[in-house]
Amino acid sequence: MIQYEKATGDFDLTGKVAVVVGGAGGIGEATARMYAKKGAKVAIVDCKDNCQEVADAIKADFGVETVGVKCDVTSQASVDAMVDKVIEALKEVNILAAMPGFVDLYRATDIEIETIEKHLAINTVGVFRVCQAVANLMIEQGKGGKIVCITSQADFIAINKHVGYTMSKAAVVGMIKVCALEWAEYGINVNGVAPTVVNTYMGEKAWQGKVKTDMIEKIPAHRFAETDEIAAAVLFLSCNESNMITGEDLVVDGGFTIY
Numbered sequence: 001m002i003q004y005e006k007a008t009g010d011f012d013l014t015g016k017v018a019v020v021v022g023g024a025g026g027i028g029e030a031t032a033r034m035y036a037k038k039g040a041k042v043a044i045v046d047c048k049d050n051c052q053e054v055a056d057a058i059k060a061d062f063g064v065e066t067v068g069v070k071c072d073v074t075s076q077a078s079v080d081a082m083v084d085k086v087i088e089a090l091k092e093v094n095i096l097a098a099m100p101g102f103v104d105l106y107r108a109t110d111i112e113i114e115t116i117e118k119h120l121a122i123n124t125v126g127v128f129r130v131c132q133a134v135a136n137l138m139i140e141q142g143k144g145g146k147i148v149c150i151t152s153q154a155d156f157i158a159i160n161k162h163v164g165y166t167m168s169k170a171a172v173v174g175m176i177k178v179c180a181l182e183w184a185e186y187g188i189n190v191n192g193v194a195p196t197v198v199n200t201y202m203g204e205k206a207w208q209g210k211v212k213t214d215m216i217e218k219i220p221a222h223r224f225a226e227t228d229e230i231a232a233a234v235l236f237l238s239c240n241e242s243n244m245i246t247g248e249d250l251v252v253d254g255g256f257t258i259y
């Protein structure tokens with residue numbers, strides 16, 4: 001059962017432990033900072049080398065306990081070791097934000113199968129791997145928990161040259177629904193946040209020049225999203241204000257998928 005807890009509107013996470021996978025990336029660090037501002041202890045998990053530096057900066061800015069753990073989500077051994085290190089440092093896990101991400105753009109006629117498989121290995125199987133590992137831990141802890149995956153507007157609409165990325169992200173929507181169904185009895189909410197283009201490394205990689213200006217023109221808000229706007233949606237789905245929401249994929253797209 002997912003318990004009722006009074007929704008105060010504070011979005012408070014005092015004393016919670018949050019793991020942010022992809023935490024050294026643009027949306028990941030913004031999410032980790034918002035969690036810390038709300039009182040959570042934070043683990044920064046990423047395949048980059050600077051996880052501890054990001055964790056140290058968040059500790060300095062917000063005064064919460066943090067840890068940085070280098071981890072490659074395509075490796076089961078790496079994910080298992082990551083969970084052990086987070087437990088050693090922060091004792092338990094109450095929130096998982098899963099957002100490792102990879103994109104490479106080709107038309108569907110030209111993309112190599114290896115590139116499709118790389119999208120799936122990171123964005124789909126890698127995300128499931130961390131969700132499964134953390135959910136099993138949450139079930140063992142017996143206190144419920146919150147899992148939020150970053151999906152994409154590509155879940156809902158076709159985007160040119162995004163076939164590998166779209167396959168990998170749309171699959172996560174199905175995964176979210178099944179996990180939400182199966183894990184509700186343990187008090188675990190599982191949701192997604194589906195952004196439009198966000199101003200990060202990945203956003204810059206996929207959207208440059210004319211495709212960028214054309215895309216901005218099509219978005220009713222007439223701009224790309226900023227990382228804090230996605231982090232705010234992730235925060236909402238990570239605190240008790242959203243206890244009655246599970247299996248959802250919350251679109252944050254400035255109206256792009258209205259069409």
Ligand SMILES: NC(=O)c1ccc[n+]([C@@H]2O[C@H](COP(=O)([O-])OP(=O)(O)OC[C@H]3O[C@@H](n4cnc5c(N)ncnc54)[C@H](O)[C@@H]3O)[C@@H](O)[C@H]2O)c1
Nearest residue numbers: 022024025026027047072073099100101197198200202203
């Ligand atoms: N930026 C956008 O326009 C946009 C739009 C919709 C969805 N998203 C999604 O948001 C999430 C965050 O992306 P971002 O925009 O912050 O980009 P980003 O490139 O800044 O962050 C992605 C992070 O994932 C990490 N990562 C990649 N492969 C990994 C692996 N094998 N193991 C562990 N970590 C790995 C990277 O090192 C990086 O820090 C991604 O899932 C992305 O697909 C981004």
